Amino acid sequence: MDIVILALVIAVVALAAIAGLVVTGRRKKAVESREPAAPTTAPPAEPQIGEDAETSVEESRRTIDEVGLPDTDVREAPPVVAPPAPEIEIPEPAAGRLVRLRARLSRSQNSLGKGLLTLLSRERLDEETWEEVEDTLLTADVGVAPTQELVEALRERVKVLGTRTPEELRALLRDELVKLVGEDLDRTVHTDTRGTVDRPGVVLVVGVNGTGKTTTTGKLGRVLVADGKSVVLGAADTFRAAAADQLQTWGDRVGARTVRGPEGGDPASVAFDAVKEGTEEGADVVLIDTAGRLHTKTGLMDELGKVKRVVEKHGPVDEVLLVLDATTGQNGLVQARVFAEVVNITGIVLTKLDGTAKGGIVVAVQRELGVPVKLVGLGEGADDLAPFEPGAFVDALIGTE
Numbered sequence: 001m002d003i004v005i006l007a008l009v010i011a012v013v014a015l016a017a018i019a020g021l022v023v024t025g026r027r028k029k030a031v032e033s034r035e036p037a038a039p040t041t042a043p044p045a046e047p048q049i050g051e052d053a054e055t056s057v058e059e060s061r062r063t064i065d066e067v068g069l070p071d072t073d074v075r076e077a078p079p080v081v082a083p084p085a086p087e088i089e090i091p092e093p094a095a096g097r098l099v100r101l102r103a104r105l106s107r108s109q110n111s112l113g114k115g116l117l118t119l120l121s122r123e124r125l126d127e128e129t130w131e132e133v134e135d136t137l138l139t140a141d142v143g144v145a146p147t148q149e150l151v152e153a154l155r156e157r158v159k160v161l162g163t164r165t166p167e168e169l170r171a172l173l174r175d176e177l178v179k180l181v182g183e184d185l186d187r188t189v190h191t192d193t194r195g196t197v198d199r200p201g202v203v204l205v206v207g208v209n210g211t212g213k214t215t216t217t218g219k220l221g222r223v224l225v226a227d228g229k230s231v232v233l234g235a236a237d238t239f240r241a242a243a244a245d246q247l248q249t250w251g252d253r254v255g256a257r258t259v260r261g262p263e264g265g266d267p268a269s270v271a272f273d274a275v276k277e278g279t280e281e282g283a284d285v286v287l288i289d290t291a292g293r294l295h296t297k298t299g300l301m302d303e304l305g306k307v308k309r310v311v312e313k314h315g316p317v318d319e320v321l322l323v324l325d326a327t328t329g330q331n332g333l334v335q336a337r338v339f340a341e342v343v344n345i346t347g348i349v350l351t352k353l354d355g356t357a358k359g360g361i362v363v364a365v366q367r368e369l370g371v372p373v374k375l376v377g378l379g380e381g382a383d384d385l386a387p388f389e390p391g392a393f394v395d396a397l398i399g400t401e
């Protein structure tokens with residue numbers, strides 16, 4: 001019996017041993033089939049534990065400092081340098097300029113105010129003195145009718161006043177001169193169309209040769225930019241070769257674009273394009289500079305009428321500014337009359353008031369046209385164009401002490 005049990009145990013052990021061998025063989029085969037096929041050229045056998053490495057681990061080691069950077073062709077990209085932006089000037093605001101520029105005016109003008117004050121301070125105000133007052137006003141280009149009105153008013157008030165202190169006389173003269181210049185006229189340069197129509201405000205600048213149209217257009221552009229408006233300039237003076245360049249230089253200084261045409265081209269077409277492009281780019285104001293023309297040249301005056309009519313295809317022109325050179329005196333009135341007939345002037349710019357004692361032209365030209373002086377030029381500097389203010393103007397004439 002014992003022998004039988006022993007034989008059974010041996011048989012079980014033998015069976016278990018055979019089964020174990022079969023399983024191991026199968027596993028080995030499965031692993032071999034998953035491994036990639038051996039390369040045709042066998043890699044050098046990895047050193048096995050106990051074999052000698054080719055490089056001795058004992059050899060001196062390099063530190064990280066001694067390892068140079070790989071020598072490659074990839075060079076460092078140069079820093080990106082933005083092209084210098086064109087220098088855009090920030091013009092000074094126009095408000096109160098006449099007060100700031102008063103010295104320019106009084107330098108040449110105070111002969112009028114001082115002369116009047118001296119005359120009115122005389123002990124006896126006889127006929128001869130009043131005639132001198134009249135002459136002083138006429139010499140300053142105030143014009144005949146306004147001069148007579150002013151003398152009348154002064155005579156009346158001086159009589160009522162009786163004894164006169166210099167302060168009283170100054171106040172009285174100031175009062176009457178401001179009245180004469182006109183305190184209540186609308187002197188706004190109308191350029192604001194936003195909220196009413198979907199196009200820029202359009203300003204046409206006209207006048208005879210050399211009065212300062214291009215300069216005024218450039219200076220006005222600066223005033224508008226200073227007020228935060230976007231401006232497009234139209235160089236419709238295609239007659240004078242350098243005029244478009246001159247205008248563009250003004251524009252470039254404040255970042256305003258200039259629309260130009262071919263030299264000698266049709267000014268009406270340039271003016272039309274300027275308004276068209278200004279509208280397309282959503283500009284606030286388009287300022288159109290026109291060629292200087294003698295009011296006596298009918299053909300040129302007709303051409304100016306055409307410029308305005310063509311621009312009006314876009315809508316009404318908001319402002320037509322006549323530029324008059326104050327030093328030309330009474331001749332300016334004749335010009336004003338003819339221009340007004342052709343293009344319906346809405347405002348006057350009196351330039352070169354820094355160079356003449358004939359400030360009375362302000363009164364005369366307003367009377368002549370029934371149109372207010374809106375701007376005055378007081379020098380060749382970029383910001384020497386001032387909104388006209390009657391009070392500041394008269395103060396400059398008569399001085400403040």
Ligand SMILES: Nc1nc2c(ncn2[C@@H]2O[C@H](COP(=O)(O)OP(=O)(O)OP(=O)(O)O)[C@@H](O)[C@H]2O)c(=O)[nH]1
Nearest residue numbers: 209210211212213214215292351352377378379380
């Ligand atoms: N002193 C002084 N000079 C001025 C004033 N306004 C303009 N000028 C000068 O007058 C000259 C003529 O000015 P422009 O603007 O070229 O005149 P314009 O009317 O465009 O000339 P044309 O296109 O030939 O008709 C320039 O030398 C200006 O600097 C001013 O208010 N005071």
